[in-house]
Amino acid sequence: MRNFASDNYATALPEALEAIAAANHGPAVSYGADDWTARLQERVREHFGAAAVAFPVFNGTGANIVGLRSMLKPWQGVICAATAHLNVDEGGAPEVLGGIKLLTVPTPDGKLTPELVDRRMVRIGDEHASQPGVVSITQSTELGTVYTPAEMAAIGEHAHAHGMLFHVDGSRLANAAASLDVPLRAIATDVGADVVSFGGTKVGLVAGEAVIVLRDDLTDPVRYLRKQTVQLASKMRFISAQLEALLTGDLWRRAAGHANAMARRLGEAVEGLDGIRLTQAVQANGVFAILPEGAAERLQEDFHFYFWEEHTREVRWMCAWDTREEDVDAFAAAISQLVGSLA
Amino acid sequence: MRNFASDNYATALPEALEAIAAANHGPAVSYGADDWTARLQERVREHFGAAAVAFPVFNGTGANIVGLRSMLKPWQGVICAATAHLNVDEGGAPEVLGGIKLLTVPTPDGKLTPELVDRRMVRIGDEHASQPGVVSITQSTELGTVYTPAEMAAIGEHAHAHGMLFHVDGSRLANAAASLDVPLRAIATDVGADVVSFGGTKVGLVAGEAVIVLRDDLTDPVRYLRKQTVQLASKMRFISAQLEALLTGDLWRRAAGHANAMARRLGEAVEGLDGIRLTQAVQANGVFAILPEGAAERLQEDFHFYFWEEHTREVRWMCAWDTREEDVDAFAAAISQLVGSLA
Amino acid sequence: MRNFASDNYATALPEALEAIAAANHGPAVSYGADDWTARLQERVREHFGAAAVAFPVFNGTGANIVGLRSMLKPWQGVICAATAHLNVDEGGAPEVLGGIKLLTVPTPDGKLTPELVDRRMVRIGDEHASQPGVVSITQSTELGTVYTPAEMAAIGEHAHAHGMLFHVDGSRLANAAASLDVPLRAIATDVGADVVSFGGTKVGLVAGEAVIVLRDDLTDPVRYLRKQTVQLASKMRFISAQLEALLTGDLWRRAAGHANAMARRLGEAVEGLDGIRLTQAVQANGVFAILPEGAAERLQEDFHFYFWEEHTREVRWMCAWDTREEDVDAFAAAISQLVGSLA
């Protein structure tokens, strides 16, 4: 199978498996009071600052729900892009598990701005309307675009200035930091994020994400809510060890950087082709395109990828840490040949 | 550390790690449409019958909530023992994530009976009262006791006869089957269970449980609810591969049987001692006891274990697949010596 | 106070008070097993057909939540206009009380069409996406527009053809029927509605709405859900008696028709004025307009009304059963004079 479908199709990094194996010695206290989780906290403080506390969880939807539940009062909602994972890919979990109303905003590129946030800043104090309580952005976005640190900081300041908290869905935070060539804290702590969902699985772990809490008053809520939201691992050492490995040295940056480079390679190879339109800038590890009618279906006979939007027939091509140059080149060649023959 | 605190403190079986490593080759479709999950279905059908469908999930609380949500209408509740994990160890997840009212019944030994179920079969059809919709039992129980197949079948029949469904929290189902020396289906499918939470983590996996659905009309609900209840693993092959290993050959029975044997060894060693009262029959991998005042705290200086009940000062000693005979013997000796010195 | 703010500012119809007084004799079984509620069922069958069952409730938000909860599985959402009361005026009740995801669609006039519904009919069968389960429309709409029976029937058919149910938020159903000069069933039962929130309060009751269930399989769910959603009145006779009065003779039509006529009168009086733009057709009891800058605030010194949309400065003027011609004329004169002076 040649995979351009999802970074979730990818294998796990060898370092992740080694970390699991290395953690498999002797009893360890369950639910996080173990050495691996303690060491993970040190790594997290290095990357996200001295106030950061990590709560390892199983998956990204879980990380988002746990984090957001800790940030919201029951009558508050979350301002987010209409394309946010929260809104389109969590199966109603925000609404059902958290009673969270999503105050969505259409965006051209998956990115909020203070001006777009303002469109949902209405009816403040009116008990008939869900009150905006959190602004949540995704970095890198679901459309493969990346916020600059300045863009994030502007949103964070805006949120705080209006009494809201700032949440970052960082399921692909590593991809964004690698793309921007900045440390993780530059697009988290330093831009005023209050809670970050930090993703490990898509970048190369077997399974492992973390809710990174950057406000002291939210650590106790997150502790209870992680358990209640069925995201507390009993043998947590095995998740923490993987995250520790990812955050040790530059593993996270190498893995994410490779995925990004493969997407860029693919994007550059097909960008000028007649009949193909790239719908978004290729800034992280995804390429979004609209192809001539029927082309996508033909390509899917040999390559795995998904339609992103049923109505516009836009497709999404994702790269991962284990995507090979030769697969990218073969895919680009197949695309080129196909659209050439259709032209 | 000498662990009698929890089977969650235990390491993972080498076979679990090998299965993860073996699954780490090439891309695989995410979210369960992979070869490992397909093979797991075959194993599950061997163990639970041709109608069984497995939905791998992350943890036991998640398995319970997903399963029960699929079985209940919003105005129905779950009849369960007051000591059920659901009621005392899930941090309010049933109530918050599922809006599930637990219709609890005190029991002497953690086991329901049809007669005990009847105590909550009241006000049927009265819209002011939560209607009993499911009977949920734990096998083996939170108190280390085990239902016989006949006892389970009686409850299953009773539930069905009154229009309820039958749920088995089998976080330690392997321990129960090993204790009874019966196949898994003998305490699941064959006793009329509709949905089973089958536990893998406590018996030796890194992480992995499965919602085993035994009624065709519940598979589609469970599919949606697993995602919505944040229990859908993206790289599912790594969970499925572990469960597949556990259910291949007699690994599950060997692992659980050893844990049971260690608990029995410990129970037998301390049973007659002056000042010690075992509060429950030792039928699975746990020993419950009340010690002379102050004794538990002294023992905790050298051995890890928990108080089970704050008011009665009852303690719980758990054994796992990796508990060693010498640790049991050392613990028994320490107990014996201590209570001898206090007598 | 001269009220153009809301039909909820209005008094109650004398007939409503008389009905309450007439019901106040002797004991009556609580929670609906009383003579008044029985007679209401007869009236409801006359107006909505032989299969209709009414469940009296306290208010419109409650009616909507009870009805929708009965129609949805936990992984399903509701396709509705972005301007739906459900989405903008229920304080997050759908999401919090029902875990309901709203699949909203922007509309020019508050009205859905089959084509607009199709915009949210995507990713069917994909467990990551909330599945469309219900189409909900408001008749008359929040923007004072009215669906024709044919428009409603087209939506109802479309919903059913795609396995969805059809819900009508009829908080102002009487206004719509009066506007169209049709019987109530012509915009409920006859267009395929499965559940209707039928409003009594805005049209002239002290308090009283009803969930009208038109599918037999939903009556039992609604019975339980009305209680659970805190909408079951203990002394129900007093709500039922009001609804009975409203549905006896043509009281509902007279009351709603007067409110509509007053809105039409107001709309016609101001329509041609320089600087005023009516943003919606005046088809029920509301007028929506954009005024010259500052004009609305000046008018609010003497007349009660609300801004409808903060960003566009659109205002809403509502009429009620007790709105007087002279108040309409005075308001129209004041508007005319003010915009004339600003021109």
Place this chain on the structure above:
Amino acid sequence: MRNFASDNYATALPEALEAIAAANHGPAVSYGADDWTARLQERVREHFGAAAVAFPVFNGTGANIVGLRSMLKPWQGVICAATAHLNVDEGGAPEVLGGIKLLTVPTPDGKLTPELVDRRMVRIGDEHASQPGVVSITQSTELGTVYTPAEMAAIGEHAHAHGMLFHVDGSRLANAAASLDVPLRAIATDVGADVVSFGGTKVGLVAGEAVIVLRDDLTDPVRYLRKQTVQLASKMRFISAQLEALLTGDLWRRAAGHANAMARRLGEAVEGLDGIRLTQAVQANGVFAILPEGAAERLQEDFHFYFWEEHTREVRWMCAWDTREEDVDAFAAAISQLVGSLA
């Protein structure tokens, strides 16, 4: 019909209907910004102290859910008697609408004590266990018993000393105050209650309860939660006017006192009879009894009342503000004659 079934079967006080009629003049701002609600606040401050703020709602279950939701974090539960209305008569509303876990305690007489509260004060700080956040008592209780002010104060102090809040379900608070011959504040404000559900309907209104908030930091949450929990009346003046009437002069005390007196009269008349056992002290407006086998069913042919407990065959006889002495005497005579004939 001779009603001993429920105080909800009773008529409304003439003063309630007069208040509704008197409020029916001219437009009034909806949702509570009206003169009647403003005057109600004055009455409430007179009765409950200067800090009290009333939020009128539709019914008692609604009042409880709104109040408790404002008092709890999502991981906290409510310690209450197993017989609490919350637990047995709210159709799962606490669990479903509020995600509230009820930490129930069996009681002999429906009354908690600090010692009984302590039975659920376990595992504090343990994220696996719902944390006790509120103690809720019912005054007068569901079993017709009444807490003394000292008993209430002891519970309130205990709750506060352990970081919990104190909630009073006062659906029949008037009956308790009348029974004790104390002002309302003596069993609310003065005993440390934080939030009180104050009942108007059972004591004689058409419909009307109030969430009385006694802590400043909860008024804003209750404001939002009342709307979100579908308990915000649009034409609120009609509820407020009734509550205002009830709290003006001694109407509430006369109405409740009469109901209490009728229950006492009934209790005294049957107390000594052979074969009858009163199971609870008659302190408010209910009488609880166990009759000879078959007697209750025979009595139900002529008098309306309910079984309270299916298993023990205990019956409940309720009196209301409009219960007549002659009906009590006739009922007592019928009981006496019947049990005499069975003896």
